[in-house]
Amino acid sequence: MKERAFAGNGRTSVFESMQKEEYDLLVIGGGITGAGIALDAASRGLRTAVVEMQDFAAGTSSRSTKLVHGGLRYLKQFEVKMVAEVGKERAIVYENGPHVTTPEWMLLPIYKGGTFGSFSTSIGLRVYDYLAGVKRSERRKMLKVGATLQKEPLLKKNGLLGGGYYVEYRTDDARLTIEVMKRAVEFGATALNYAKVEKLVYDGNGRVCGASVTDLLTGETGEVRAKAVVNATGPWVDTLREMDRSNHGKKLRLSKGIHLVIDQSRFPLQQAVYFDTDDKRMVFAIPRDGKTYVGTTDTFYDGDKANPTMTEADRKYVLDAINFMFPETRLTEKDVESSWAGIRPLIYEEGKNPSEISRKDEIWQSASGLITIAGGKLTGYRKMAEDTVDLVARRLQGRVQAGACRTKGMAISGGEVGGSARLETYASRVAGEGKAAGLSAEASLRIARFYGSNAERVYRYGDAAEAERLGLPLDLYMRVRYAVEEEMAAKPVDFFIRRTGALFFDIETVRRYKAGVIVLMQELLGWSDESAARYAAELDDAVRDAVVPQDLQGVGAR
Numbered sequence: 025m026k027e028r029a030f031a032g033n034g035r036t037s038v039f040e041s042m043q044k045e046e047y048d049l050l051v052i053g054g055g056i057t058g059a060g061i062a063l064d065a066a067s068r069g070l071r072t073a074v075v076e077m078q079d080f081a082a083g084t085s086s087r088s089t090k091l092v093h094g095g096l097r098y099l100k101q102f103e104v105k106m107v108a109e110v111g112k113e114r115a116i117v118y119e120n121g122p123h124v125t126t127p128e129w130m131l132l133p134i135y136k137g138g139t140f141g142s143f144s145t146s147i148g149l150r151v152y153d154y155l156a157g158v159k160r161s162e163r164r165k166m167l168k169v170g171a172t173l174q175k176e177p178l179l180k181k182n183g184l185l186g187g188g189y190y191v192e193y194r195t196d197d198a199r200l201t202i203e204v205m206k207r208a209v210e211f212g213a214t215a216l217n218y219a220k221v222e223k224l225v226y227d228g229n230g231r232v233c234g235a236s237v238t239d240l241l242t243g244e245t246g247e248v249r250a251k252a253v254v255n256a257t258g259p260w261v262d263t264l265r266e267m268d269r270s271n272h273g274k275k276l277r278l279s280k281g282i283h284l285v286i287d288q289s290r291f292p293l294q295q296a297v298y299f300d301t302d303d304k305r306m307v308f309a310i311p312r313d314g315k316t317y318v319g320t321t322d323t324f325y326d327g328d329k330a331n332p333t334m335t336e337a338d339r340k341y342v343l344d345a346i347n348f349m350f351p352e353t354r355l356t357e358k359d360v361e362s363s364w365a366g367i368r369p370l371i372y373e374e375g376k377n378p379s380e381i382s383r384k385d386e387i388w389q390s391a392s393g394l395i396t397i398a399g400g401k402l403t404g405y406r407k408m409a410e411d412t413v414d415l416v417a418r419r420l421q422g423r424v425q426a427g428a429c430r431t432k433g434m435a436i437s438g439g440e441v442g443g444s445a446r447l448e449t450y451a452s453r454v455a456g457e458g459k460a461a462g463l464s465a466e467a468s469l470r471i472a473r474f475y476g477s478n479a480e481r482v483y484r485y486g487d488a489a490e491a492e493r494l495g496l497p498l499d500l501y502m503r504v505r506y507a508v509e510e511e512m513a514a515k516p517v518d519f520f521i522r523r524t525g526a527l528f529f530d531i532e533t534v535r536r537y538k539a540g541v542i543v544l545m546q547e548l549l550g551w552s553d554e555s556a557a558r559y560a561a562e563l564d565d566a567v568r569d570a571v572v573p574q575d576l577q578g579v580g581a582r
């Protein structure tokens with residue numbers, strides 16, 4: 025990677041250089057879909073630029089259930105091809121980035137009168153294993169009542185018949201996106217956040233050949249030119265198609281899903297569970313970093329695409345679902361520490377409710393040549409990127425030579441730890457350097473596991489005196505420096521949400537250290553006091569949105 029090519033304080037020069045070149049490919053949208061396409065294209069030798077109007081992953085790609093999964097429930101809808109394809113991708117995503125993805129045994133309790141009966145679960149999970157090509161040690165097991173309750177004692181006992189036990193993968197969606205984007209940049213892609221496409225640019229024949237882009241942090245505007253343009257804007261794909269005057273035929277229908285985060289002291293779930301709600305929907309409850317998170321809802325949505333938040337009804341729905349399946353917990357709204365809401369960019373199907381609409385992806389091409397990638401899942405990002413770039417390569421044939429897709433066995437940034445089986449050995453080995461940089465053994469290991477093969481780069485930012493001056497723990501100080509200098513974090517919300525996930529899973533750290541982090545970011549990024557105050561207020565708003573339902577804000581709620 026070119027020095028400072030992905031630095032928060034190098035954004036201006038990135039934008040300048042973007043306007044000087046003609047790229048082979050311009051990708052609009054820096055979620056997992058855009059990041060995947062950028063990596064695929066750059067690694068095939070295409071000169072690639074990516075623009076993202078918010079922070080990378082600030083759209084749907086930081087707001088999912090954070091599972092790399094084949095979508096067991098889609099088998100009920102006979103989406104065999106999609107389950108097979110996406111299911112197979114799970115192992116690839118894991119192998120290429122074991123520091124951001126972990127196998128997670130999932131318990132599917134079976135109840136009298138529930139969605140999944142014992143027989144259908146047994147068959148369904150076997151088909152799932154077969155379609156996804158699951159290795160022997162990870163194939164499904166069927167459990168009797170006693171064994172099911174041993175796995176998760178908090179489950180409702182009434183009507184329990186047993187359980188299915190199978191492997192999914194847990195990830196950090198935003199970190200996955202950032203690591204894919206960093207790898208794309210290592211391959212020479214140019215990527216910029218807070219860079220909004222205002223309009224598309226066309227040549228004399230009406231073919232799309234670039235975009236007019238505004239840097240939303242400086243107000244600067246410029247043109248980015250490219251031989252091919254891909255619209256990877258998730259929930260916004262129709263907005264871009266409107267700009268292109270090609271928004272006819274199939275369209276998106278957005279659906280919102282929320283998750284609640286509860287401390288393990290109130291919801292000591294020991295095992296990930298995929299369960300039926302009272303109204304026969306499927307919900308996940310997943311233990312993670314001392315918390316349990318639960319979701320999701322699935323309701324059609326027409327509100328602000330950039331800032332979906334939970335409502336009181338959403339919160340009640342998920343709390344009711346928890347109390348229905350884990351009756352001893354007796355959770356109330358006071359137990360909710362944090363939350364997030366996301367919107368699914370579903371391809372509309374007449375007469376279907378949100379849960380029934382297919383999650384498959386489609387590529388659309390307009391008369392001007394704009395390529396739109398719509399729908400899909402986080403899990404299938406690599407394959408979606410391969411299909412999209414195959415199309416781009418065919419388009420560019422004769423003008424630009426693109427190589428074959430290489431991403432199947434390619435580590436993402438931080439993933440070069442010698443394969444998934446060696447992550448722990450790698451982390452223990454490299455953690456010694458963190459200790460030498462002044463960290464405790466525990467903090468050092470935590471960083472090694474989190475950043476994988478980039479951990480040594482993070483440790484290099486160790487400066488105990490500076491951390492002390494700012495009142496920050498040394499590991500937090502290192503992480504802020506790394507996020508700003510090497511992951512293009514440009515605002516406090518970027519750091520606390522997309523670079524660390526702290527706003528969801530460690531909101532106390534946000535409250536406790538936000539002042540020190542903002543001072544450090546102000547120094548690194550050269551903000552005026554006014555900008556610093558604005559960014560601090562933006563972070564406070566994000567904390568409030570995570571805690572207080574949107575419709576209760578301003579009515580005296582906490």
Ligand SMILES: Cc1cc2nc3c(=O)[nH]c(=O)nc-3n(C[C@H](O)[C@H](O)[C@H](O)COP(=O)(O)OP(=O)(O)OC[C@H]3O[C@@H](n4cnc5c(N)ncnc54)[C@H](O)[C@@H]3O)c2cc1C
Pocket residue numbers: 052053054055056057058075076077078079080081082083084085086087088089090091092093219220221222256257258259260279280281282320365366367368369399400401402403404
């Ligand atoms: C509640 C929920 C749970 C989910 N759970 C899972 C799961 O467990 N596993 C799974 O595999 N999938 C899951 N998904 C689906 C998955 O999250 C999405 O398919 C995926 O994140 C979509 O990524 P994307 O890059 O296409 O869209 P986004 O992440 O939304 O990225 C699009 C980006 O385009 C940018 N953009 C828009 N307009 C412009 C413009 N004019 N100029 C520049 N940039 C622009 C936006 O700011 C945005 O960041 C879930 C989705 C939801 C909502």
